[in-house]
Amino acid sequence: GAGVSQSPRYKVAKRGQDVALRCDPISGHVSLFWYQQALGQGPEFLTYFQNEAQLDKSGLPSDRFFAERPEGSVSTLKIQRTQQEDSAVYLCASSFKGGLAGGENEQFFGPGTRLTVL
Amino acid sequence: AQTVTQSQPEMSVQEAETVTLSCTYDTSESDYYLFWYKQPPSRQMILVIRQEAYKQQNATENRFSVNFQKAAKSFSLKISDSQLGDAAMYFCAYRSPRGSTLGRLYFGRGTQLTVWP
Numbered sequence: 001g002a003g004v005s006q007s008p009r010y011k012v013a014k015r016g017q018d019v020a021l022r023c024d025p026i027s028g029h030v031s032l033f034w035y036q037q038a039l040g041q042g043p044e045f046l047t048y049f050q051n052e053a054q055l056d057k058s059g060l061p062s063d064r065f066f067a068e069r070p071e072g073s074v075s076t077l078k079i080q081r082t083q084q085e086d087s088a089v090y091l092c093a094s095s096f097k098g099g100l101a102g103g104e105n106e107q108f109f110g111p112g113t114r115l116t117v118l
Numbered sequence: 119a120q121t122v123t124q125s126q127p128e129m130s131v132q133e134a135e136t137v138t139l140s141c142t143y144d145t146s147e148s149d150y151y152l153f154w155y156k157q158p159p160s161r162q163m164i165l166v167i168r169q170e171a172y173k174q175q176n177a178t179e180n181r182f183s184v185n186f187q188k189a190a191k192s193f194s195l196k197i198s199d200s201q202l203g204d205a206a207m208y209f210c211a212y213r214s215p216r217g218s219t220l221g222r223l224y225f226g227r228g229t230q231l232t233v234w235p
Contacts, residue, residue, distance in 0.1 A: 031221060042122075042209050042225030043163075056222065089161060095221065107223065109155075109163035 002026075004110035006092050012116045013082045021077045021113045025094030032075050033107060034067055037089040046090075049075060082117045089114050120145045120212050124226035131200045132234050138185075139195045139229045141210030152186065153211040153223070154195045156204075166208070169193065197231075205233040 005024045013019050025032050031050055035043035036059075045059040051072035060067070064083075069075040079086055093107040121144045131137035143152070154166040169177045169186050176184050181201075185194045197204055210226040 033222065035223075040227070042211075042227050043223070044225070045222040048222060059222075091161075091163065093163070093223075105221070106165055106168070107221075112161045114161075 004092055004094055004108050006090075006110040006113050008113060009111065010114050010116075012118065014118055015084060016081050018078065018080045019082055019115065021079075021090050021115070023075045023077070023092030023094075023110060025073065025075070025092070026096075026108055027073075029094035029096050029108075030072075031095040031097065031105070031107075032069060033093045033095075034075070034077050035091040035093065036061075037091055037112070039088070043091050046077070079115075082115075084117050087115055087117045120147075120150075120214070120224045122210050122212050122224050122226040124210055124229050126229045127227070128230045128232070130232040130234060131197070133200055133202060135200055136196060136198045137200055137231065139197075139208055139210075139231070141193045141195070141226055143191050143193065143210070143212050143224075145191070145212065145214075147214055149215055151213045151215060152184075152193045153213065154182070154184070154193075155209045155211060155225075156206045157209060157228070158206040163209070167195065200233050202233050202235060205231055207231070 007022045034046040037043040047067045048056040049069040064080045066078045089112040091112045092110045095105040095107045097105045123142045150171045152169045156164045167179045167182050181198045183196045207228045209228045212224045
C-alpha cells in the first residue's frame with residue numbers, strides 16, 4: 001500500500017480488557033510515532049521508534065501502555081486493563097529518516113483507530 | 119515543553135472567500151519547524167503547509183499561505199478562494215529538529231473550519 005495503515009479502524013472494549021492496535025508504516029520508513037487524540041483535542045505524543053529501537057516513550061500515560069516494533073516495520077500498541085479514560089483515537093505516523101536528521105521530514109499519518117472503552 | 123495555542127475553536131467562511139486561522143506557540147529554541155495539518159472526518163491527518171523557522175519567506179502552497187512572525191511566535195494560515203472540500207479540523211503543530219524530542223510533533227487543540235456554499 002502507498003500509505004500508513006492501521007487496524008482495526010474501530011475497537012470497542014469492556015473496561016479491564018486488553019487491546020492491541022496495529023500500525024503498518026510506509027515501506028522503508030525509519031521513524032514511527034504513536035499519538036493519542038482525545039475527543040475535541042489535538043494529538044498528543046505517546047512514543048517513538050527508530051527502526052526497532054524505542055527511543056522515546058515519555059508520552060505513554062501509564063505502565064498499562066506498551067508499544068513494540070520488533071522487526072523495524074509493523075508496530076503494535078498494547079493497552080492492558082483498559083480504562084474509560086483510554087477512549088480516544090490512536091494515530092500512527094511514519095517518516096523516512098530517523099534520529100536527529102529526521103526532524104525536518106514529513107510525518108505521514110494513518111487513519112487512526114478509534115478505541116471506545118465501556 | 120513547547121506549547122501550541124489555537125484560540126479559535128471554530129471558524130466559518132463563504133465559498134470563494136478568504137479565511138485566516140490563528141496559531142501561537144511558545145519555545146526557547148531558535149530553529150524549529152511549524153506545520154498546518156488538515157483532519158477531515160475520515161481522521162486522516164494531511165499536511166497542508168510547512169515553514170522552517172530559519173526561512174524569512176512565508177511558505178505558500180497554491181491557495182494556502184502562512185504569515186510567520188518569528189518574534190511574535192505567531193503562525194497563521196490563510197486559505198484563499200475557499201472550497202467546500204476545505205471544510206475540516208485544522209491543527210497547527212510544532213517540531214524541534216534536534217535534541218531529545220527526536221521529531222515529535224506538538225499540536226494545538228485545533229480549529230474547526232466550516233465552508234458555506
